[in-house]
Structure formats: C-alpha cells, structure tokens
Amino acid sequence: MPRAGLHEQAAARLRLLIVRGDLAPGEMLLETELSQALGVSRTPLREALKQLASEGLVELRLNRTAIVAPLRREELAELFEALSGIERCAAEFAAMRATAPDIEQLEALQARIEWHRDRGELRPYFEVNQQIHAAIVGFARNTALKAARDLLLPRAERARFQALHVHGRWDESVREHQEILAALKVRNAERAGRLLGQHVWRTGQVVADTLASETDDHGSAERPAVTTMTRKAGP
Known part of the structure; x- marks a missing residue:
C-alpha cells in the first residue's frame, strides 16, 4: 500500500477508537504499541498522529509523546x-x-x-x-x-x-x-x-x-x- 494510504488508514482507525472512547481522554499513545496494533511503521503512524492533532483529537508533546486530547x-x-x-x-x-x-x-x-x-x-x-x-x-x-x-x-x-x-x-x-x-x-x-x-x-x-x-x-x-x-x- 502506498505510504499515503498507510497514514490515512492509521488515522481513520485511531480516529474511530478515540471517538468511541476505546482510547480514553488523556491516555498516552505509545508509538511502539500502536505500530504493532495497527500494522504500520512509525513514519506513517507519526503522520497519522499529526493529522489527528490538527483535528483536535490528539495532543503532541515536546518529548515526542502523544496523548488523546482531554475533553475540556x-x-x-x-x-x-x-x-x-x-x-x-x-x-x-x-x-x-x-x-x-x-x-x-x-x-x-x-x-x-x-x-x-x-x-x-x-x-x-x-x-x-x-x-x-x-x-x-x-x-x-x-x-x-x-x-x-x-x-x-x-x-x-x-x-x-x-x-x-x-x-x-x-x-x-x-x-x-x-x-x-x-x-x-x-x-x-x-x-x-x-x-x-x-x-x-x-x-x-x-x-x-x-x-x-x-x-x-x-x-x-x-x-x-x-x-x-x-x-x-x-x-
């Protein structure tokens, strides 16, 4: 699958998990675990996380960790x-x-x-x-x-x-x-x-x-x- 397809697929799956509450607000998103669970490498995963951050569903931290955006x-x-x-x-x-x-x-x-x-x-x-x-x-x-x-x-x-x-x-x-x-x-x-x-x-x-x-x-x-x-x- 083209790289763009992998990133979009990963973003769609993560978006669904966040919307439905399977990934709770404030939960840490660990790249190693997510890469294995989604079957993608870290590069498309990071692109997916950036996309979800732009949508307000994920917050990216300075130390390269990410969390599910809290509901405020x-x-x-x-x-x-x-x-x-x-x-x-x-x-x-x-x-x-x-x-x-x-x-x-x-x-x-x-x-x-x-x-x-x-x-x-x-x-x-x-x-x-x-x-x-x-x-x-x-x-x-x-x-x-x-x-x-x-x-x-x-x-x-x-x-x-x-x-x-x-x-x-x-x-x-x-x-x-x-x-x-x-x-x-x-x-x-x-x-x-x-x-x-x-x-x-x-x-x-x-x-x-x-x-x-x-x-x-x-x-x-x-x-x-x-x-x-x-x-x-x-x-």
Whole structure:
C-alpha cells in the first residue's frame, strides 16, 4: 500500500477508537504499541498522529509523546456554540432546498435510529445519527457551510458519542430528531433551524455537565470552574 494510504488508514482507525472512547481522554499513545496494533511503521503512524492533532483529537508533546486530547468544558462550549450555528443555518437551507427523495432518505434514516434505539444498539445508532446530521448539511447544498462543519466534526463526534451514555439523553435525542424531521417535511425553515441548533447545543451541554460532575466527584482543583453552555442556539 502506498505510504499515503498507510497514514490515512492509521488515522481513520485511531480516529474511530478515540471517538468511541476505546482510547480514553488523556491516555498516552505509545508509538511502539500502536505500530504493532495497527500494522504500520512509525513514519506513517507519526503522520497519522499529526493529522489527528490538527483535528483536535490528539495532543503532541515536546518529548515526542502523544496523548488523546482531554475533553475540556470551556473548549466544548465554543465548539458546540459554533457547530450549533452552522447546523442551524444548514437546516434552514435544507428546509428550502431538499428534494422529495432527500426527505424520503431522512425518513428512512429516522426509522433506522429508532430501530437501533429500541434494541439498545448504541454504536449502530450513533453511526446512523451522524448520517442524519451529515445528510441535512448536504441537503443545504452549500459547500462553504459543509466545509466549515467538516473542520469541527472530529471533535464533535467524540462529544456526541459520550453524550449518548448519559441517562435519558438517548430517548431525548430521538424525540428531537423526530421534531426536526417534521419541520423539514413541511418546509418550515425557521423551526427546522431552531430545533437542530438547540439539539446540537443540548448535546454539548450534556457533555459539559457530565465533565463538571466528574470534576466535582474527584475534587479536582486543576482548573477553575467555568460557566459554560449558558446560551442556547435559538430563542
């Protein structure tokens, strides 16, 4: 396989492990172990780590070690504030521009996430959930909007997956998706945008609240308390 292919393959596999929490925030990434586990040499592995660092999933240290980037409340606040605005705008355009087959595709995806939810299949649910968000952005038919979202997506995916582990959020998320789909079907751009913006913002709030709770439980004083996620994406 070409060198570029090895680096991209390694980055994709590591990205999935980080997003799904198999590699925990703050965990050290040892080159020797990763090279063996991924079946690549250190050169493409280092290129993969640099790529993930540019996406905000890995932090590179001066001594050439790397760790999985921690989830920080203040960074999550900014991330989901920006993402909620982007996806709100995308939903407004999608309500105006989506075709009948586009809406049918969203209906099929909605049926799939409810099917996975009913069976307690978290990871398949998460994958289809991400497809729904990507589809709505795609149906906005705005390449600049999509490019802006793509820059934030890797970090957001990890937080979204973590949010689904919070009690009650899974069912809440399904209900929110049902309401968003209903607004898109009747071409209500304002409502679709407001609902999707709030849905994305709510995910960030759930993760931020969880991190705050964990900090309090461990009595950590490493970082002062920060008031985050206090402003919704819509009225």
